[in-house]
Amino acid sequence: MIYFDNSATTKPYKEVVDSFVKVSTDFFGNPSSLHRIGGEADKLLIKARKQIADLLHIKANEIIFTSGGTESNNLAVKGAALMYKNRGKHIITTEIEHASVRETFEQLEELGFDVTYLPVDEEGRINVADMEKAISQHTILVSVMHVNNEVGTIQPIEEIGRLLKNYPKILFHVDHVQGVGKVPLDLNLVDLCSFSAHKFHGLKGTGFLYIREGIQISPLLTGGGQERKYRSGTENVAGFVALAKALRMTLENEKKSLQNIVKTKETVIKGIQEIEEITIHTPAQGSAPHIINFSIKGFKAEVFLHALEEKGIYVSTTSACSSKKHATSSTLLSMGVPEDIAKSALRISLSYENTMEEALFVVKTIKETVNKLKEVMN
Amino acid sequence: MERIYVDHAATAPMHPKVIETMTKVMAEQFGNPSSIHAFGREARHLVDEARAQLAKSIGASPNEIIITSGGTEADNYALTGVAEANKEKGKHIITTVIEHHAVLHTCQQLEKRGFEVTYLPVDEQGKVSISDVQKALRDDTILVSIMYGNNEVGSLQPIQEIGEMLREHPAVFHTDAVQAYGLMNIDVKELNVDLLSVSAHKINGPKGIGFLYVKKDVKLAPILFGGEQERKRRAGTESVVSIAGFQEAVKVAQEEREEKVKQYREFKEILVNDLKEAQIDFSINGSLENSLPHVLNLSFPGTDVEAMLVNLDLAGIAASSGSACTAGSIDPSHVLVAMFGEKSEKLRNSIRFSFGLYNTTKQIHRVAESVAAIVKRITNR
Ligand SMILES: Cc1ncc(COP(=O)(O)O)c(C=O)c1O
Ligand SMILES: Cc1ncc(COP(=O)(O)O)c(C=O)c1O
Numbered sequence: 050m051i052y053f054d055n056s057a058t059t060k061p062y063k064e065v066v067d068s069f070v071k072v073s074t075d076f077f078g079n080p081s082s083l084h085r086i087g088g089e090a091d092k093l094l095i096k097a098r099k100q101i102a103d104l105l106h107i108k109a110n111e112i113i114f115t116s117g118g119t120e121s122n123n124l125a126v127k128g129a130a131l132m133y134k135n136r137g138k139h140i141i142t143t144e145i146e147h148a149s150v151r152e153t154f155e156q157l158e159e160l161g162f163d164v165t166y167l168p169v170d171e172e173g174r175i176n177v178a179d180m181e182k183a184i185s186q187h188t189i190l191v192s193v194m195h196v197n198n199e200v201g202t203i204q205p206i207e208e209i210g211r212l213l214k215n216y217p218k219i220l221f222h223v224d225h226v227q228g229v230g231k232v233p234l235d236l237n238l239v240d241l242c243s244f245s246a247h248k249f250h251g252l253k254g255t256g257f258l259y260i261r262e263g264i265q266i267s268p269l270l271t272g273g274g275q276e277r278k279y280r281s282g283t284e285n286v287a288g289f290v291a292l293a294k295a296l297r298m299t300l301e302n303e304k305k306s307l308q309n310i311v312k313t314k315e316t317v318i319k320g321i322q323e324i325e326e327i328t329i330h331t332p333a334q335g336s337a338p339h340i341i342n343f344s345i346k347g348f349k350a351e352v353f354l355h356a357l358e359e360k361g362i363y364v365s366t367t368s369a370c371s372s373k374k375h376a377t378s379s380t381l382l383s384m385g386v387p388e389d390i391a392k393s394a395l396r397i398s399l400s401y402e403n404t405m406e407e408a409l410f411v412v413k414t415i416k417e418t419v420n421k422l423k424e425v426m427n
Numbered sequence: 428m429e430r431i432y433v434d435h436a437a438t439a440p441m442h443p444k445v446i447e448t449m450t451k452v453m454a455e456q457f458g459n460p461s462s463i464h465a466f467g468r469e470a471r472h473l474v475d476e477a478r479a480q481l482a483k484s485i486g487a488s489p490n491e492i493i494i495t496s497g498g499t500e501a502d503n504y505a506l507t508g509v510a511e512a513n514k515e516k517g518k519h520i521i522t523t524v525i526e527h528h529a530v531l532h533t534c535q536q537l538e539k540r541g542f543e544v545t546y547l548p549v550d551e552q553g554k555v556s557i558s559d560v561q562k563a564l565r566d567d568t569i570l571v572s573i574m575y576g577n578n579e580v581g582s583l584q585p586i587q588e589i590g591e592m593l594r595e596h597p598a599v600f601h602t603d604a605v606q607a608y609g610l611m612n613i614d615v616k617e618l619n620v621d622l623l624s625v626s627a628h629k630i631n632g633p634k635g636i637g638f639l640y641v642k643k644d645v646k647l648a649p650i651l652f653g654g655e656q657e658r659k660r661r662a663g664t665e666s667v668v669s670i671a672g673f674q675e676a677v678k679v680a681q682e683e684r685e686e687k688v689k690q691y692r693e694f695k696e697i698l699v700n701d702l703k704e705a706q707i708d709f710s711i712n713g714s715l716e717n718s719l720p721h722v723l724n725l726s727f728p729g730t731d732v733e734a735m736l737v738n739l740d741l742a743g744i745a746a747s748s749g750s751a752c753t754a755g756s757i758d759p760s761h762v763l764v765a766m767f768g769e770k771s772e773k774l775r776n777s778i779r780f781s782f783g784l785y786n787t788t789k790q791i792h793r794v795a796e797s798v799a800a801i802v803k804r805i806t807n808r
Contacts, residue, residue, distance in 0.1 A: 254666020285635025
């Protein structure tokens, strides 16, 4: 069994599972309760928050725990836009964002905001000059993802961050969900940044939003006033302790696991490049180490996916979230990939657990499968 | 010293079977339910099974269950979802003054956005009157939100009667059943509710997971946008492990429901009787009968809530002033204000005891004993 779908979700570290179980068993209190049992839960939450802050070189009060990447993105984009709508109603994003950003922008459009969707080049990257041109005196928010979840292209976040330093009224949100542990990001350059634990070996349904000190956004969920009123709801203490553990392990092992992931990726790319029918969409330079997106001309992605699955290899068509509607990858279309090629795109995504042997086996199996399916079709 | 937890309405310990289920799922199933390969399909299957069980527990069908990140999100979604989807039809909302803040603060947000909210009062027992609901109803009322059982004093609201009355009115009917679910026998068809909120951590499940029942054909404008999860009504990768834990908690709760109701009612009687026997001056906030089985809110004249809680905590007893969610501070309870007025001494001398897993008769006697000793000390008797 070879799991090559780590952008869809990752397997939690054993230590993450252990700490979830330990906290659930021994510290079940509600952090808002004033008694000792509540106090113990609150302490754990404070410790988890501090741990994350130290790892990311930010302050503990800049972390708002959420139910995952989707909520973080919705909260950041909508929360910022609604908070500052009196300053202006122009907001900027890209054509290749994750659905949780894109659809939030679409909703804001319905609410009367004016949205610029920046195009990307054939490598899936926006041009900062385009951004500069799009900015007007009414612009209040820019949201650009760090690592694209479908093709792995890294966006020029630093450059954008530096550009936006000249526009103190514009907030800069970055969806860093796919970048964590794979491509370092300097949070000094951004105002709002989304994280999701299940993409770095934590648990699904947990995540957080970094909100730079001094910035306010309007909340999506109101109630008990938890998370400094930015996010009401009884805190998932065990889940957030597990998240802190997952982040620590991921970042501590980053160097070592990246060496491994990079080599694995190179092996796969080198192997499948030789196959005539294959076009690789992930750019050779400036892409995340763990994602390879490619098309096999003449084959339907789903057919190929299931053929690989029969050999115990698990990959995905496009992003997990949109794979159900069998839609063609909008990222690939934005990159100018013809529709028939985009329809046959597969994504391989790696983790620290994948090995060179697996990579070689996958390459071999892809070659064999192409040949076999070709025979069947002829 | 044995620690006694009588604050189960704030949150409840996870049932060992729930932890066991979750541990197993964490170790064996990590797929993303949206993935089309076997890992994904297996995860999807877990979510589907859980959904079926959640639905069955309230007499709903699986398509009517939207899994959320907890009770707060379910309440927020119910209110803003209905308001946004129906704002062309009307802008009037009816609720009560004793709702949880997840409802009240959301109503306040809606008021800022141009909706008009009627906050119905309650009587001294913490109960809303059906005729008040009737009187407040207007042609442009789009939503009525009334909690099933109050989290601070336990008062049960006449949900079924209101549901009956609303058959004649197009307004959507929501009830926050976060405290009632698991102990009360809830059937959404009998109650005639359109929306109902539940949170797992109040029934010995994990924190950060809950659901909103949405009757077929009721339209809601989503809060979270993105992937196509929950049939496009709630985006975000499913919290598979917590969902499986939630299912297990529901299973256990249903098996033990009747037994627990009986036991908690007994606990109430024990506490009340022991305190009477010790000749402690106290009164019950709310009614002993028409209330959630696990919640008992008592007022002790001449005491002070903070001193009481500190002393109880030192004695190893975890109780509370009311809601845990008034994060960190003891503000006067809006529920007690509604029942007794702003000047009542009860605002400063009331304690909520709430029962649950692992509580025993012996523990409740000990709670009574400690409470009696502390009250005597504080009131110098
Ligand atoms: C880039 C990106 N942003 C956001 C998300 C959403 O995160 P979550 O699955 O925690 O809702 C994902 C993954 O689905 C993603 O890949
Ligand atoms: C009546 C009631 N509604 C809603 C909630 C909020 O639920 P959650 O803690 O899951 O956010 C609570 C508990 O805090 C509650 O008691």
